[in-house]
Each structure stands twice: as structure tokens, then as C-alpha cells.
Amino acid sequence: MVYIPLIFVVIIIVVTVGLGIWATKSSRSASDFFVAGRSVNVFWNASAISGEYLSAASFMGIAGMLMKNGYDALWYPVGYATGYLFLLLFIAGPLRRFGAYTIPDFAEGRFDSPLFRRIAVTFVLFIGFFYTMPQMKGAGVTMSSILNWPYWVGIIVVGTVITFNVALGGMKGITIVQAFQYWAKLFGIAVPCFILMAVYGGYHSKLGDNTEKPKDIPRLSKETPLVFKGKKDTPANTISLSSAEPTTITFPKGAVIDKISAVRKAERGEAKISPSAFSNKLPATIPAEGIVLAAGTVLTLTPAPVTKEDEAVIGSDGKPVFTGAKIEFKEPLSADTKIEGVLPAKTLVPNAQSNKKWVEPFGTLTSKYNYPLLYTYSLIIALVCGTAGLPHILVRFYTNPDGRSAKRTTMLVMVLLGCFYVFTPMWGVLGRSLLPALYANNATDSVVIRLPKALDNAMLGYILSGITSAGAFAAFMSTFSGLLVSMSGALAHDIYGRILRPQSSPESRLLAFKIAAIVFGVVAMLLGLLVESFDINMMVGWAFAIAAASYFPLLLLGSWWRGLTVYGAAAGMLGGGLLSLTAIVTSMLLDKKILGWTLSPLVRSLMEQPAIWGVPLALTIMYVVSKATANHIPKDVHIKMLRLHAPEEMGVSKDYIEH
């Protein structure tokens, strides 16, 4: 029975390969390869764009984040789906009308600058690789959670299948596959969700449990074995215990504790709480090698009273304030064991917030640095502007026959994405109520794969888990294939065809495309193997932050402001994109405790979510530098503007490459 999910995954892979080969038969010309012959109709194109867009982060990550963070995480599905409105209002029509193949084509065509093409190509590859790594990681992790196979298996399978498809059929070969995969993903997220709700109760009733008992925290329904992560997975090596009741953990194989501190952030003047306050089995200070717990240790950790100048701190409800213990583990005792623990039934689930904090706005995610509004706004800007600046999505707009159908496609994409994303919060809500053990494991990301297996009917559970697993694989494969097309296109069309060998024939460019697809496919697999300990959402967040502060300003001003010069565009794109990237990478190094700086919470918040300054910064640089270099405005800028905006009937638009 454990093989049932595998069967579903094999089916989706076989269908992917089969459809790819079938579509390839009609894919011959260069234009087929790069932009699917520009003849994809609105329905197929919208399905394909949606299929490409819904990645590992959307299929698994959002449900997990919602389960972990509650209301605050709702901004993710909303931002991902409604970002297309900005794309529709400002970018979709003009970009298609301009008739370029790729973003670098737009960059060069709009400013007559081959140098700018090179900068733009670099960004395509950069964003592409950032976005590829989480797809690969998702494939590896999902395959290993289905059958306990090693991490690399999923990566090799997805990498090989998609590289084969792309090298064989190019853009046309993947369009129909991605369109199919959208529907597979919608099925995979919706059907199991309906069945789970039919068995356990609907969206509103599960959410209502949270709104009605604001002070409660979920409890484990039965004795639960857990696997804790080691120090290399910081901050996921942490469990935060309840402040309301003692928690008993049994360590059958022993463990090493790196640090024990209070969950509550100490306010000014409050005494530091020593480990021995939580349990008399623990020392007052932690020795350098950590606290070593022998195999079979049973540790009961009692909430400790918070004191200030030797007097108990009294909370707003008139009762003394207690805090639970926060444990951070070191690596397992030996490389081939895991840190295992057992929690008895009825335990208040570690790492879970109270219902009120979870269900109401400004919970742990946005209030992390005590600037909840600032964090929320920055997150919204990153998601909305980032969506409008993702190169592998934008390249798809060139597959529309004209500007008008590009707009219709965008609208249909918003409908398709909305239908998908409305389900992701339901998974988070169901997961909180039915499988709270995932909190303690820091494994909320796998809720869509694991939740169905919690059904009492094991057979049905495995089938539903198979459906969600197949949906997840559809997500990795469709997004990766889109990325591979956009990166191979950038190399074959922009670097080889425009920069290295402008005289090359369409046939040799086609060959270059195929070689590029294979090379990038292999590179992507190797990168995927390296990022096992990275967080999926975090890596996608990087891609969005860079896209929001580089391509979005370029496309917005490039389409609407005739005063933009190549110097302004390049300076703004590089300045905004690189500074945002630096901020976000530094922030990650601080989280992982690789850097030990102490920064004010305001600065930390602005670094973790840079869009609120990154996007305006890029726009400002573009404006100021363009004004200073106004003599470099292209001479035929008015014609370029007409080409971007005039309806096709006027006869100004033209395509870079004819059929």
C-alpha cells in the first residue's frame, strides 16, 4: 500500500513525457521553439502560464506557511495571484505588442543598446537559478517523504524528464504539458481537500474552532514520535514549549541540547532564566559541549515564573507570568542516528501559537520585529511587483498572437490562479486541527503530502496522498520546464544568436538551444543537490525580491515613460536588484547565525523584506539618472512608444522573428 503514492507520481511523469513527445512532432521552426509559434490560444496559454507559475512554493509551501503563521500567510496566495493585475494594467499588452522574443530583446530594442541586453540576460539567468533550486529541493524532499528514498532520486527524475522534454520540443513542446499540469495541480489540491473536509468538517467549522476558543493551543491526539533537526538546520532545530503546562519528552536514543532559554522575549529588567528553572535534571548553566542526555532520558520541562528584581511579574490578567522552555538541539550523537523524541497524548503542541494569535492579523510572521504594518506592506509590494517581473512568466506573453489576447490571457490566468490559491489556506487550517504534530517537527511544509495519510481509512489516505504527491510533481516539473526554456532561450537567442554569433542560421540557434537546455538541466540538478538544507519559501522569496526591484521597474518605466534612458534603466535595475539581494542574503546569514551582528529590529525588518525600499529606490535611480543623461533618449522613442501602445490595426507593431 505504501507504493500507491509512487504509482500516482509515475503516472504524472509518464504523461508528461508522453505529451512532450506528442507536442514535439509539430514543433520545428525557431519560432516554435522560442515562442511556440506565437499561436497559442487564450485558454491553452492561460493554463500553461498558470501551470508554469504554480511552483513547489505554491503547491506545498503556502499551505505550510499558513499552517505555521495563520492569517499573516494569507498575503502570499493573495499576492501571488493578484500580482497579475499589475501585469495586466501596465505590462502585458505593451510587452506583447513590442514584438520582442525575450526580456533582453525588449531591453535592447527599447534602448538600442547591445550592452543592456547583456545585463538583462545576466538577470534572467540569475533569477532563473534562484527559482530552479527550490523546485529541485521540492522534488528531492517529496520523493523521500513518499518512500524514504534518498534526496537525490527526486532531483534526478524531475531534472532528466524535463531536460529531455525541453531539449526535444522547446517552448511548444512544453506549452501543452504545462497546461495539462495546471489542471493536474488544481485537481491535486482541490479533490483531497474536499474529501478531508467531508470527513472532518468544513473550512468554516475548522477555522471557527480557532476564533471561538482564542486562548487554546492545539493538543496531540495520541502519543507522537518526533524527529528533531540538528544545528545545521538552524532555526528549524528549535522547539518552543508551552507556558501553560509541563511538557514531557522521552529521548529513546538520547540527544545533545545546545541551548535552553525562555520562549518569552525578556522585557527590560527581567531576570535571565537558567535551564535549571525548567527542570531539576538540567544544570544552571550549559557546558561548552552542550547538555548530553543519555538514551532513554525522560525530561519534564515545567514553565518557569518570570521575575524582575526578585519579584514575580504580573500579567494584564492579574496572574503571575510564566514562560515555557525553548530548546535548541545540537547534531545527533552519531551521523547515522536521528534525534528522536516521544511526546505523550494530550501534550500542548510545541511551536504552535495560540488560536487567537494564529487566526488574527499581525501574528508571529509580521510582528517578528515589532513593525507589523511595515513588514506587511513590504511583503505585499514584493509579491505584487515581483510577480509582474518574473522573466520566465513574462516570456510566455510573447506566445500570444496579439496585445489584445495577451490581456485576455492575463485575466484568465488570474481566474485560474485564484481558483487554485483559495484552497491553499484550507490545507493550513485542516493541518492545524488534524495534524498538529507537524509543528513540533518544524515540518509544516509537508502538510499537503502527510495530512491525507492521517485519515482513518488508510487505503483512501494513501490514494489522496498519491494525488497530492502527483500534484506536487506537476508543480516542480512545470515550473522547472518554464525556467529551463527561459534560460536556454536567453543563452541560445540572446547570447549565442545576438552577441556571440549574430550571423548564425536559425538551425544553429536551434542546436544551441538544445545544447543549452542540456547544460542548464545538468547544472540545475547539481545545484539542487547542494540546497538540501535551504528553505523553499526563502529561496523563492529571493527571486521575487530581485525581480520586484529590477525587472518590474524596467518594464513599467520602459513601457510608459519616454524619458527613460539606457543609463537610467541599467543603473536602477542593478542598484535596486543587487542591493535587495545583498540585504536579503545578509538577513539569511543572520538567521542562520553565520553572521553575529546585532542590528535594530527596524533594520532587520527592512533587510528581510526589502521591497518597500528596493522598488522605490530602483524607480528613483531610473528617474534621476535618466534626467541626467537625457541626451541619450533614443531618437525614435515616439515610434517605440507607438509600437508598445498602438492597437495592431494601426500597423506599427512588428515581430522580431517572423515565422
Add this chain to the structure above:
Amino acid sequence: MSAKGSELHSLSEEQHARLAHLVMKRQASLSLRVALIFVILVFGLPLFNYYLPELANTNIMGFSATWLFLGVLFFPITWVLSAYFIKQSDKIESECADWREVLGVEAGEPIVDDPNSDIHPAFIESDREDSN
């Protein structure tokens, strides 16, 4: 290249500028109007949550009001906005389809200059794929 298009190239730079300005102006104001509604909704909600938390967390059939709005209703609202935009945008485009009307030039009126002498360079390098 269509006959209409080649005549269009023979316009003076000033006329091109004016045409571009006229074509873009109405589209831009439409886009900005729709964007404004979206921005008010999406940026207003956090303020509403922050300053009127009790109203935001009113229980509606198990949902809190703000969850129902953001997690469920927000998607169809953006669909309505985009449908409105596309309808209006198509209307503008069909009204702008003929550049003579946009510029207010009578159809059939002779076009300035000799059409053959003043073809704009951007249209001569018509197919970069071949010419490069």
C-alpha cells in the same frame, strides 16, 4: 508591412510624438484608475486590521471578517477589476485604431512629405534576424 503602416511612417517626428501621446494618455489614465482601486483595497486592509481589530475579527459563520475578505472574496474582486479594465481598454483601442482619426487628419488627405524619402530607420531594419 501594411499600406496603413507605411503611410504612418511618413509622418513627422512631431506628429509621431503627438500620436504616441494621444494613444497612451487614455490607456494610462484607465490603468491608473483601476490600479488606484486595487492599491486602496490592498493597502487599506492592513490599516483596517490594525486600527479596527474588533471589527476585522468579527465572526461571520466561523470566519473572521478579515479572513473571509482576504482569503476568499479578494480573488473575485480582482477578477471584476480586470474584466472592467479589459472592457474599457478594448473600447479605447477600437477608438484609436485609425491614426488619422486620432490625429484629427481627414481620411484621404495627402500626407506630409514624400512617403518614400522619409521612412523612419526603425522600420527599415525591419527584420533584425536577417539584417544582423
